Amino acid sequence: MKxxxxxxxxxxxxxxxxxxxxxxxxFDRTTDSYEKGLKEGYTMLVVTRKPITLEQLRAHNDHIASxxxxxRESIVSEAxxxxxxxxxxxxxxxxxxxxxxxxxxxxxxRELEHIKEDLEKDPVVKRVExxxxxxxxxxxxxxxxxxxxxxxxxFMGIVSLFLIIKxxxxxxxxxxxxxxxxxxxxxxxxxxxxxxxxVAIFDAFIATMLTSGVFLYVKFVWAAQSGIDLMVEKQNExxxxxxxxxxxxxxxxxxxxxxxMVVFSAKGEEE
Amino acid sequence: MSNVISAxxxxxxxxxxxxxxxxxxxFNIRKGDFVFITGPSGSGKSTLLKALYGQLKPKSGNLIIxxxxxxxxxxxxxxxxxxxxxxxxQDYKLINEWTVAKNVxxxxxxxxxxxxxxxxxxxRLLKHxxxxxxxxxxxxxxxxxxxxxxxxxxxxxxxxxxILADEPTGNLDDYSSNVIWDLMENACQQLETTVLVVTxxxxxxxxxxxxxxxxxxxxxxxxx
Numbered sequence: 028m029k030x031x032x033x034x035x036x037x038x039x040x041x042x043x044x045x046x047x048x049x050x051x052x053x054f055d056r057t058t059d060s061y062e063k064g065l066k067e068g069y070t071m072l073v074v075t076r077k078p079i080t081l082e083q084l085r086a087h088n089d090h091i092a093s094x095x096x097x098x099r100e101s102i103v104s105e106a107x108x109x110x111x112x113x114x115x116x117x118x119x120x121x122x123x124x125x126x127x128x129x130x131x132x133x134x135x136x137r138e139l140e141h142i143k144e145d146l147e148k149d150p151v152v153k154r155v156e157x158x159x160x161x162x163x164x165x166x167x168x169x170x171x172x173x174x175x176x177x178x179x180x181x182f183m184g185i186v187s188l189f190l191i192i193k194x195x196x197x198x199x200x201x202x203x204x205x206x207x208x209x210x211x212x213x214x215x216x217x218x219x220x221x222x223x224x225x226v227a228i229f230d231a232f233i234a235t236m237l238t239s240g241v242f243l244y245v246k247f248v249w250a251a252q253s254g255i256d257l258m259v260e261k262q263n264e265x266x267x268x269x270x271x272x273x274x275x276x277x278x279x280x281x282x283x284x285x286x287x288m289v290v291f292s293a294k295g296e297e298e
Numbered sequence: 299m300s301n302v303i304s305a306x307x308x309x310x311x312x313x314x315x316x317x318x319x320x321x322x323x324x325f326n327i328r329k330g331d332f333v334f335i336t337g338p339s340g341s342g343k344s345t346l347l348k349a350l351y352g353q354l355k356p357k358s359g360n361l362i363i364x365x366x367x368x369x370x371x372x373x374x375x376x377x378x379x380x381x382x383x384x385x386x387x388q389d390y391k392l393i394n395e396w397t398v399a400k401n402v403x404x405x406x407x408x409x410x411x412x413x414x415x416x417x418x419x420x421x422r423l424l425k426h427x428x429x430x431x432x433x434x435x436x437x438x439x440x441x442x443x444x445x446x447x448x449x450x451x452x453x454x455x456x457x458x459x460x461i462l463a464d465e466p467t468g469n470l471d472d473y474s475s476n477v478i479w480d481l482m483e484n485a486c487q488q489l490e491t492t493v494l495v496v497t498x499x500x501x502x503x504x505x506x507x508x509x510x511x512x513x514x515x516x517x518x519x520x521x522x
Contacts, residue, residue, distance in 0.1 A: 205393045211351060212452075213380030214408045 040187035041234040047180035056264040070127040072156040087145040093129035195289040220290040231278035242266040302492045303327040307359035323518035330490040337513035343496040384453030388465035392437040399433040405456040423451040443474025463495040
């Protein structure tokens with residue numbers, strides 16, 4: 028019973044870290060297309076008096092990456108239904124030119140305003156509409172949620188790491204007599220702390236398997252039965268075999284750091 | 299004969315040097331010497347022993363063992379030096395989670411001997427201390443005298459140059475004590491191992507010539 032308790036006290040905080048990491052990986056993958064849509068789907072509207080080329084716009088600002096002309100005919104036919112052909116031709120003649128302009132990266136409101144000012148300096152440009160506030164608020168809300176998730180996972184990670192180190196110290200006390208005897212007989216640090224490494228690495232494997240098990244269950248059982256379209260659609264993204272390698276790598280790294288911290292602090296006490 | 303231990307103006311202290319236990323002690327111990335160190339309780343016998351296996355750094359002076367000055371020894375060198383020592387404790391200091399055989403071969407394990415060599419040596423050593431049939435038992439299943447014989451077997455495992463013993467018979471009955479003294483006498487006589495024993499009382503039946511040091515009023519003096 029004590030044996031199981033000792034191991035659970037180590038495995039559970041380690042699992043908390045691994046669950047956090049895996050949750051972030053899954054969140055990142057499933058929302059990737061949404062984030063891309065927000066970033067790449069954004070265009071600003073440029074209205075010009077005369078036809079204009081991409082190079083002409085780029086000359087004003089380097090962030091401009093693409094440009095697509097909006098068909099004036101379709102605007103007229105939408106806006107002037109039931110009007111004679113001559114009148115339509117007249118409207119078309121007086122209608123300015125419309126372009127959807129794409130940017131090379133996500134930019135803040137201030138940068139968008141800067142691009143707007145640059146473009147409006149050109150006498151050919153009649154008006155620039157950035158849709159800055161709606162674009163920015165959607166993306167910022169998403170970024171904020173992602174940031175909160177990172178903070179939460181980071182905080183959980185730090186707390187869990189402290190719990191792991193605490194548990195490791197308990198193990199150190201449990202094995203202290205043995206380590207001291209080995210030290211007196213000249214055992215090097217690695218040999219006398221070998222038992223801590225063995226137990227910690229074993230628990231890292233167990234924690235990785237349990238975490239992977241949770242996400243495999245979510246992927247193959249829960250997601251399939253949930254009836255949520257997004258879950259069914261993104262089922263393959265919920266857990267990948269490479270995730271297991273990432274989790275194992277992180278778990279091993281964490282336990283090795285924890286063992287080193289405890290072992291070297293013990294060394295300091297002895298000398 | 300060459301000196302195995304050489305102390306010159308040795309001062310040992312606790313509490314960051316504030317509490318001096320031994321002051322300005324000078325003595326030499328040669329290869330093959332059997333040495334008893336006696337003194338009243340709290341005189342500093344165990345403190346001296348601690349300094350000899352490098353657990354306590356001298357406050358001042360020199361303490362040279364096998365050419366290594368323990369006042370300025372690097373951890374790696376001390377570690378190496380300890381592999382040439384066999385240490386016996388009053389409270390045995392066996393590893394209770396390990397079998398008797400594994401305890402005995404600890405010095406061989408540290409030296410990196412193969413499992414086969416360790417098994418052969420464990421059998422030989424336990425036979426030597428008349429505990430061959432206890433190889434697979436655990437220390438807590440043995441009596442105090444038997445545990446101390448395991449401790450002696452462990453100390454002898456790597457044919458050390460120096461055996462340091464801290465009250466090795468302090469907790470034992472007369473029969474067990476005599477067995478322990480016999481084992482240490484044999485080591486000294488047959489292998490020319492230097493043996494240094496800290497004890498309250500020198501055994502009445504002791505066949506080897508020995509040297510006797512007494513610790514008194516912070517000094518270490520040889521009794522002739």
